[in-house]
Amino acid sequence: MNIDKNEVLRYLGYKQGKTKISSSMLEKIDYYISLGITLAEPNTCYRILNKINFKPKGVELPEVELVLPGQDISNHLKNCNKVCLVATTIGRQLEDKVSELFNHEEYAGGTILDAVGSDAVEKAADQLQEELKLKAKKQGYHLTWRFASGYGDLPLDINSKLASVVSANSIGITVTESNMLLPQKSILGIVGFSATETDTPLADKCAYCNAVDCAYRNRSDKCAKHNGKD
Amino acid sequence: MPNIMEKIKDSILVFDGAMGTLLQNQGLLGEGCPELLNVEEHQALVNIHRMYSKAGADIVETNTFGGSRIKLAEFGLEERVAELNAAAVKAAKSGVSESTYVALSVGPTGKMMQPSGPLTFEEAYDVFREQIAAGAEAGADVICIETMSDLGEARAALLAAKDVAPNLPVICSMTFQPDGRTLMGTDPQTAVITLQALGADILGANCSGGPEELLQVISEMQQVNKVPLLVQPNAGLPELQGDKTVFPLTASEMGAYAPKLVEAGASLVGSCCGSTPEFTTAIKEAVQNMVPVKPGYKPQTYITSSNRTVAVGNNHPVQIIGERINPTGKKALSEELRQGSLARVVQEAVQQVEKGAAILDVNVGLPDIDEPAMLVKAVNAVQKVVSAPLQIDSTNVNAIEAALKAYHGKALVNSVNGKDESLESVLPLVKRYGACVLGLCLDETGIPKMAEDRLKVAEKIVARAVEYGIPKEDVLIDCLVLTASAQQQEVLETIKTxxxxxxxxxxxxVLGVSNVSFGLPNRKLLNRTFLAMALAAGLDAPIINPHDQEMVDTILAGQVLSYRDVDSKNYISAYQNVKNTPQPAAEAPKTTGEKLYQAVVSGLKEGIIPLVEDCLAQDMSLMTVVDDILVPALDEVGSKYEKGEFFLPQLMQSAEVVQLAFSRLRQELDSGAVSKGTVILATVKGDIHDIGKNIVKVLMENYGYNVVDLGKDVPPEDVVQAARENRAQLVGLSALMTTTIPNMKETIEQLKEAKIDTKVIVGGAVLNQSYADMINADFYARDAREAVQIANELMKN
Structure with a gap:
């Protein structure tokens, strides 16, 4: 697993050309990236659904009697013949360590490790994305980027259904009553097998994101936060 | 029927084509488990195998690609592994002619191996073992491990096959992406070097793309292979027509490509997705009179990770073996390892590679540690972050074996020596797991004094390794460096050896260079001088600390002078731009107060308590320290943070310093500590993300507020009660998700209903001013810094 240091810095509010950090702070960041790598226990699962109906209220997945409501998910999947629901987590170890660090007054370490966790789960999900891309390609499809609840008008309350369809509990993910994912560093996503070339992910993802002001206060560019992941 | 390995020596063999494509064309492939057809549509499978056999296939593959327990479990069929695999072999056997071989297809489990995923070597090994045992039992002639992306998984499958079907040839075939690597990053040569060391009988590439894509892969494999190569391209790159997947290449086009694949080095040619028996015939016709190209391997020491091959010796560059991952004499690392943490190990791995290490030694040997378990963890942690191959360093044979299982490449085992006991325990592991081994020139009599005697030990080690079936070039020799302070006369014997x-x-x-200087002053000078001498004598891989720039410099220079860096390319690229300007020292603060101020701004915890005490000793009052030093320093940090000059960890680091200063100041206070006011903080009901709230808490405490932290997922009633009991001037609520904002609203309503005289400040990722207004919060803060500013403003009045 490669944690992207620049991404971690970005989560932490680092601004290129503006923020000045000492070599000891850089060393600290390296250390917590290393720690994060040892604590992350990446695990993924997915389920491909071969039938997809576009309805006015959203996207219907008849095989599992699930409707993904909203216009944005319909747009996202518009040229798709199949849908893949994905789940990724890095387990609890890392976030437990973050709490422990805060309790021991290691605030800087705790904040950095938390950001490392955010990137780690993202990278684990990207790895699965690569695998699925290959699968899609073998069937002549292009893979869309990863959509999630909380983007645009796709409500968070589909999380528990998504989790159950993809058997997210098999990799230790549970959904709380308030639709949050546990462990916190987990992702539930929706990707499509599209007949046509698809958009590039990240820029769009941020534009879709409802979290206008993330915990790391990245004011210049909107944060990349989404469901259950801070 | 002659052994396939004999047959392959002087003729090209043809593999069959796709199974899935034919099943699909017959409408048999639905949503269900393809392997279930081995029982339910047995005759259809017999017919398909017959078609391929008649079309000219010398080898057909069984319909067992997903026949492992893990794959079958996706359909609830995990208890039918033996039955479904046996039925598949039976179908193939009854469909094909007597001279056709039946290969048991073994595909990936679909689960990620450690360290990328949860599957351990042992689990993968057991799963493959079960499937292969069933296929071999049913009469398969060959085991064909195929379409592998993960070298670690291929290793597990290969070892399982060798163990459970020792008399059957094993094929190991990987699948490559357009960039020439597998999904997990393995390049063709690394795959070949690693898997042939592990005992694969035939190696290859399948699926991946069309023949054009695989031509390059096979050419690369042919540079280093000892064993025959198999290639099975898809019928081109798939295209979508309507909602149907179509492979564009025709049988005759594939046939036209086949001779090129043979010329590139393949001696078994088949086809994969999208192909049919027509393809098999076309290939057969094109290649049947061709003869195999000779394998391209030339003896050379190779050490690999899953995605890099490092060549050692001959005229290859001097390869640095980084020695830093070793707890001996390192207190912090030892302590971490005892606690089971590997952060420093990982950090050392990354940094050593950045500094130029080509290979990393990994040693976690401590007297009070479960070394096998720890070494596995360390190997996994390191191979997760760096591509540098590993030297597995332990005196514990169980630890070495556990690490060799977990490692995905061809490791270097450190070490074996000339003692029979050592040779007999270590060499079988080196052979079994396809590793290289480092032999130390010592035996029962200790380290021989004279070079000639050390050579004899080296000769013994090499001879014994060869007896165990380890190629000579997979042995490296450590001539052993003695310390000049104790055995000065023998330093040169090492060079001679x-x-x-x-x-x-x-x-x-190989030499552990820095041993030479123990017990003498200016060790670095001795180390690099000895290194230069050893390089002149032909040292190929020094074990050093790559952070020691002078050593790295000496190696780069030595390679120029010993003609290992042809045209001085590496040397020039390393030094042409180097100009070190000394960093200007920051202006030193003068008074104690300034020092304390500066320490907070720079986030320096060390020495903070003496500084606070110095301030107090200079008759500063507590309030002066807080109000004139700590708070202004925090303000400066906060303002830098606002401007983007500082980022969050710096804000937190300064907070740690202030917290520490406060802990000292509190000792001076009477029990009834003066507080600027009481603040209740809570992450609202239903919300579990509390890092933002925790950051607010830290800053509030820094500024002297008494913070009552109610934690996360806090019901409104608890907030009301706490606010009442503590007479809180301010209540801070956080929520991350839109779904928990109603609970925030509810909490505010209950506070107002209970007529608690307090102000409410809210924050959280999805909040903004208008949301805050909507739920009747008194204030909205974008971040912790703003929350504190609001509190300060409020308390002033």
Missing amino acids: AQLVKEKLGVPV
Whole structure:
């Protein structure tokens, strides 16, 4: 697993050309990236659904009697013949360590490790994305980027259904009553097998994101936060 | 029927084509488990195998690609592994002619192996073992491990096959992406080097793309292979027509490509997705009179990770073996390892590679540690972050074996020596797991004084390795460096041994260079001088600390002078731009107060308590320290943070410093501590993300507020009660998700209903001013800094 240091810095509010950090702070960041790598226990699962109906209220997945409501998910999947629901987590170890660090007054370490966790789960999900891309390609499809609840008008309350369809509990993910994912560093996503070339992910993802002001206060560019992941 | 390995020596063999494509064309492939057809549509499978056999296939593959327990479990069929695999072999056997071989297809489990995923070597091994045992039992002639992306998984499958079907040839075939690597990053040569060391009988590439894509892969494999190569391209790159997947290449086009694949090095040719028996016939016609190209391997020491091959010795560059991952003499690392943490190990791995290490030694040996378990963890942690191959360093044979299982490449085992006991326990592991081994020139009598005697030990080690079936070039020799302070006369014997080993044995020489200087002053000088001498004698791989720039410099220079860096390319690229300007020292603060201020701004915890005490000793009052030093320093940090000059960890680091200063100041206070006011903080009901709230808490405490932290997922009633009991001037609520904002609203309503005289400040990722207004919060803060500013403003009045 490669944690992207620049991404971690970005989560932490680092601004290129503006923020000045000492070599000891850089060393600290390296250390917590290393720690994060040892604590992350990446695990993924997915389920491909071969039938997809576009309805006015959203996207219907008849095989599992699930409707993904909203216009944005319909747009996202518009040229798709199949849908893949994905789940990724890095387990609890890392976030437990973050709490422990805060309790021991290691605030800087705790904040950095938390950001490392955010990137780690993202990278684990990207790895699965690569695998699925290959699968899609073998069937002549292009893979869309990863959509999630909380983007645009796709409500968070589909999380528990998504989790159950993809058997997210098999990799230790549970959904709380308030639709949050546990462990916190987990992702539930929706990707499509599209007949046509698809958009590039990240820029769009941020534009879709409802979290206008993330915990790391990245004011210049909107944060990349989404469901259950801070 | 002759052994396939005999047959392949002088003729090209043809593999069959796709199974899935034919099943699909017959409408048999639905949503269900393809392997279930082995029982339910047995005759259809017999027919398909017959078609391929008649079309000219010398080898057909069974319909068992997903026949492992893990794959079958996706359909609830995990208890039918033996039955479904046996039925598949039976179908193939009854469909094909007597001279056709039946290969048991073994595909990936679909689960990620450690360290990328949860699957351990042992689990993968057991799963493959079960499937292969069933296929072999049913009469398969060959085991064909195929479409592998993960070298670690391929290793597990290969070892399982060798163990459970020792008399059957094993094929190991990987699948490559357009960039020429597998999904997990393995390049063709690394795959070949690693898997042939592990005992694969045939190696290859399948699926991946069309023949054009695989031509390059096979050409690369042919540079280093000892064993025959198999290629099975898809019928081109798939295209979508309507909602149907179509492979564009025709049978005759595939046939036209086949001779090129043979010329590139393949001696078994088949086809994969999208192909039919027509393809098999076309290939057969095109290649049947061709003869195999000879394998391209030339003896050379190779050490690999899953995605990199490092060549050692001959005229290859001097390869640095980084020695830093070793707890000996390192207190912090030892302590971490005892606690089970590997953060420092990982950090050392990354940094050593950045500094130029080509290979990393990994040693976690501590007297009070479960070394096998820890070494596995360390190997996994390191191979997760760096591509540098590993030298597995332990005196514990169980630890070495556990690590060799977990490691995905061809490791270097450190070490074996000339003692029979050592040779007998270590060499079988080196052979079994396809590793290289580092032999130390010592035996029952200790380290021989004279070079000639050390050479004899080296010769014994190499000879015994060869007896165990380990190629000579997979042995490296450590001539052993003695310390000049104790055995000055013998320092040169090491240099002489190096020369002799190179000359007489021709295997790479390794030296742990820094041993030479123990007990003498200016060790670095001795180290690099000795290094230069050893390089002249032919040292191939020094074990050093790559952070020691002078050592790295000496190696780069030495390679120029010993003609290992042809045209001085590496040397020039390393030094042409180097100009070190000394960093200007920051202006030193003068008074104690300034020092304390500066320490907070710079986030320096060390020495903070003495500084606070110095301030107090200078008759500063507590309030002066807080109000004139700590708070202004925090303000400066906060303002830098606002401007983007500082980022969050710096804000937190300064907070740690202030917290520490406060802990000292509190000792001076009477029990009834003066507080600027009481603040209740809570993450609202239903919300579990509390990092933002925790950051607010830290800053509030820094500024002297008494914070009552109610934690996360806090019901409104609890907030009301706490606010009442503590007479809180301010209540801070956080929520991350839109779904928990109603609970925030509810909490505010209850506070107002209970007529608690307090102000409410809210924050959280999805909040903004208008949301805050909507739920009747008194204030909205974008971040912790703003929350504190609001509190300060409020308390002023």
